Amino acid sequence: MTAENVFFTPVGSLARRNVVTCAADQPLVEVAADMRQRGISSVVACKDAEPVGIVTDRDLRNKVVAAGLDPRELRVSDVMNSPLVTIGENEYLFEALFLMSRRRIHRLCVVDADGRLSGILTDSDVLRLQSRSPQQLMLEIEEADSAEALKALHRKVEELVVHLVGTGIDTRDLVQTVAHLNDRILARLIELVRSERYPDLTKRFAFVVLGSEGRGEQTLVTDQDNAIIYADDLSAAELDRLREFSIDLIDTLISIGVPPCPGGIMAKNDIWRRSLREWKQVLDKWLATPTPDNIMSGSMFFDLRTLHGDPAFERELKTCITEQLRANDLFLARSAANVVKFRPPLGWFGRVVAEKKGPHRGSIDVKKAGIFAITEGVKAMALRAGIVDGGTRDRILGLCEAGVLNGQQAENIVAAFDFLVGLRLRAQLLALEQGREPSNHLPLDHLNRIEKGRLQLALEEVKTFQGFLRNRFQLAQMGG
Structure with a gap:
C-alpha cells in the first residue's frame, strides 16, 4: 500500500483496541494511580459503554496541580474533557487527521455504529504525512480566509486527483474524496460570504446540493446544482436579504472556478429558492404530472442533501x-421508462460502438452509455422502496437488504457502476492532459483489449439492469 493509500484506511483497522476506561464519577486519585501503574497518558470515561470524556496527564498538570486543587476531593468528571470528539470506525484516516488538526487535539475515540467505544487513535499512531494529502488540503480549506484563497484550493483539488490517480487508489475512495473536498470548499465559501457581507442573514433556511453532488458522486466535472429552502413565515426584509445573499454566493462560487449549471439549477434563481410550503406545492406538481421536464427536475431534487443551515427542511x-x-x-414508472431509453452503445455480437462522426468521433459518452441508467434506475427503485438517503452504492445495498435485488444482482450492478465511473474520471483526466475542458467522452483507442472487454461486460450489465427495470415497473404495459 502506498503512503497515499493509507489515508483511505478505515480508522477502525488502525485504532488501538485495548483502551483503558473509567467511570465519570470515579475518584480522580484512583484513575491517576492507574495511569501511573500502566504507564499511560490518558483514560477514557464511559457511561454504558459510550465514551463521554477523556482525562490526560496534561489535564492532571494544568487543571489540578497548577490550579492548586486537592485531587482527593475531585471526581473524573471534574477535570475530564467533555463533550468528547469521536469518529466512527468506518470513517477514513484522513478524516480523523483533519478532526485532530482542526480541534487541536492529539487523540480521537473511535466508536462503532451504536456509539460504543471500540478503540482510540492518536497522532503518534500515524508515523508520517505527506503534504499532498486530502487531510492537509481539507485543513487549508477550513483555514481559507477569502474567496481568492478558495479559488487556488479549488485548483489544488484537481491537482490532488491527478496525483492520487497514479497511486492505485480505489475509484470509490477517490470519488468520495472529490465530493468531500468540494463540499468543504462550498461550505467554507458560504461561511465567508455570510460573515463578511450578511451577518444579519436569517438562520431559518437550508442550502441544499442536488444531483450527483447531493449523492456525493462528483468527479472532475463539477458544474453546480443547488437550491435553498426557507421557513414559510420569513418577513419581506428577510427574503430580500436571502435573495441578495443567494445571488452573491453563486456568483462568487462561479468566480472561484465552479461552473454554473447549464440548466439554471442554482439557488440564485427564484425557481430554485422557495419556502418549505412552496417546495411542497412544486413537488405536488412534479409528481402529479410526470412530463419529461418534471421528471428531470424531480429526479435532480430528490437527491437533495443539506450542506448548510437547518437540516429539518430536508x-x-x-x-x-x-x-x-x-x-x-x-412518476417513478415514467422515470424508469426514461432510463431504459438510454440504450448502451452495443452493436452486433455485443461489440462496443463508438460515435461515428462529429467532434467525439471514436469515443463514447461514458455517462450516457451507462452511468445515467444505473444512477437514475437505482434511484427510482430505491424511492419506491422508501430509500431516500445515500448515494447509488448505498441505495443498491439498501435494495439488496430489502429483497428487491438479490446479492448477485447487487454485486454486478455495483461492479459495472464502479468501472464506468472510473472510465469517466479517466476521460476527464485525459481531456485535462490535452489542454481541454474535462469531458465525459472517452476515446476507445485509449483502452487496451482487456479494458475493452470489461467495458463490454459493464454495458451488458447495464442492458440487463434496464430489462429488470422494465419488468419491475411493468413498462411493457405503458408502451416502454
Whole structure:
C-alpha cells in the first residue's frame, strides 16, 4: 500500500483496541494511580459503554496541580474533557487527521455504529504525512480566509486527483474524496460570504446540493446544482436579504472556478429558492404530472442533501416525497421508462460502438452509455422502496437488504457502476492532459483489449439492469 493509500484506511483497522476506561464519577486519585501503574497518558470515561470524556496527564498538570486543587476531593468528571470528539470506525484516516488538526487535539475515540467505544487513535499512531494529502488540503480549506484563497484550493483539488490517480487508489475512495473536498470548499465559501457581507442573514433556511453532488458522486466535472429552502413565515426584509445573499454566493462560487449549471439549477434563481410550503406545492406538481421536464427536475431534487443551515427542511421534504410516491407510482414508472431509453452503445455480437462522426468521433459518452441508467434506475427503485438517503452504492445495498435485488444482482450492478465511473474520471483526466475542458467522452483507442472487454461486460450489465427495470415497473404495459 502506498503512503497515499493509507489515508483511505478505515480508522477502525488502525485504532488501538485495548483502551483503558473509567467511570465519570470515579475518584480522580484512583484513575491517576492507574495511569501511573500502566504507564499511560490518558483514560477514557464511559457511561454504558459510550465514551463521554477523556482525562490526560496534561489535564492532571494544568487543571489540578497548577490550579492548586486537592485531587482527593475531585471526581473524573471534574477535570475530564467533555463533550468528547469521536469518529466512527468506518470513517477514513484522513478524516480523523483533519478532526485532530482542526480541534487541536492529539487523540480521537473511535466508536462503532451504536456509539460504543471500540478503540482510540492518536497522532503518534500515524508515523508520517505527506503534504499532498486530502487531510492537509481539507485543513487549508477550513483555514481559507477569502474567496481568492478558495479559488487556488479549488485548483489544488484537481491537482490532488491527478496525483492520487497514479497511486492505485480505489475509484470509490477517490470519488468520495472529490465530493468531500468540494463540499468543504462550498461550505467554507458560504461561511465567508455570510460573515463578511450578511451577518444579519436569517438562520431559518437550508442550502441544499442536488444531483450527483447531493449523492456525493462528483468527479472532475463539477458544474453546480443547488437550491435553498426557507421557513414559510420569513418577513419581506428577510427574503430580500436571502435573495441578495443567494445571488452573491453563486456568483462568487462561479468566480472561484465552479461552473454554473447549464440548466439554471442554482439557488440564485427564484425557481430554485422557495419556502418549505412552496417546495411542497412544486413537488405536488412534479409528481402529479410526470412530463419529461418534471421528471428531470424531480429526479435532480430528490437527491437533495443539506450542506448548510437547518437540516429539518430536508427531512420534512423527504418524508413528503416518500409519502406521495407511495400513493402514486406513475412518476417513478415514467422515470424508469426514461432510463431504459438510454440504450448502451452495443452493436452486433455485443461489440462496443463508438460515435461515428462529429467532434467525439471514436469515443463514447461514458455517462450516457451507462452511468445515467444505473444512477437514475437505482434511484427510482430505491424511492419506491422508501430509500431516500445515500448515494447509488448505498441505495443498491439498501435494495439488496430489502429483497428487491438479490446479492448477485447487487454485486454486478455495483461492479459495472464502479468501472464506468472510473472510465469517466479517466476521460476527464485525459481531456485535462490535452489542454481541454474535462469531458465525459472517452476515446476507445485509449483502452487496451482487456479494458475493452470489461467495458463490454459493464454495458451488458447495464442492458440487463434496464430489462429488470422494465419488468419491475411493468413498462411493457405503458408502451416502454
